[in-house]
Amino acid sequence: MxxxxxxxxxxxxxxxxxxxSLADLAAAANEARRSENLPLLDKKLMISYVGDGVGKLVHRALTADPEGQAPDEMWQRAFAVFAQHYSEHLDRHxxxxxxxxxxxxxxxxxxxxxxxxxxxxxxxxxxxxxxxxxxxxxxxxxxxxxxxxxxxxxxxxxxxxxxxxxxxxxxxxxxxxxxxxxxxxxxxxxxxxxxxxxxxxxxxxxxxxxxxxxxxxxxxxxxxxxxxxxxx
CATH class of the missing domain: 3.40.50.1000 (HAD superfamily/HAD-like)
Incomplete structure (x- = not known):
């Protein structure tokens, strides 16, 4: 136009x-994965996870899948970890x-x-x-x-x-x-x-x-x- x-x-x-803000979002997402004994993900992989809110970001990070849906109990635990970590390190990187x-x-x-x-x-x-x-x-x-x-x-x-x-x-x-x-x-x-x-x-x-x-x-x-x- x-x-x-x-x-x-x-x-x-x-x-x-x-x-x-990708580095800080990825760090919080990896902290959530660590809390569930999952291996850490490269932050570049998480570019496609960002943009639909942190709820979906945590689902995607836990499943390593842009379309993924984690089990509810796992998501609840991991989301609490994500939220605490991100709140404390909002602007670190x-x-x-x-x-x-x-x-x-x-x-x-x-x-x-x-x-x-x-x-x-x-x-x-x-x-x-x-x-x-x-x-x-x-x-x-x-x-x-x-x-x-x-x-x-x-x-x-x-x-x-x-x-x-x-x-x-x-x-x-x-x-x-x-x-x-x-x-x-x-x-x-x-x-x-x-x-x-x-x-x-x-x-x-x-x-x-x-x-x-x-x-x-x-x-x-x-x-x-x-x-x-x-x-x-």
Missing amino acids: NTRPEILAAAFDLDGTLVD TYIYPEVQTGLQLLKALGIPLAVITNKREAWAAELLRRLGLADLFSLVVGGDTLSQRKPDAAPLLHAAEVLGVKPENMVMVGDSRNDILAAKAAGCFAIGVRYGYADMDKLAENPATRPDWIVSTLPEIYDRLRPDDRR
């Missing part, structure tokens, strides 16, 4: 879009992607309110943003447990648009995964995919169902396209 509506708000995924802070500040300078919409627990997301010095840039954080639905459902995006006081078609959703693109399309938002995250955005773009309106390599590219000189 080469045209866009007037953009009045911007929402961002967290893991794989604003920050690389997590870092902000290059140019993210600059891109967010540029968008704020345009007067565009910003939100985070993630499938991570809201409390973890808010605390991680605080520890990394990003919290003050955002007007709203919507987590995977904020509502009864999460991405790829449209509900979190519709909720964010309502809170920010804009129509869904006047909000962009920026993310690195199919869930982000599907949620944006379901909500009627403008979808922007990033190339540097956990998923192969160019491959996702081959399918019309998961094809974003724009693909960018850095967040400042979004500002370059939205700044007043570029508005049609």
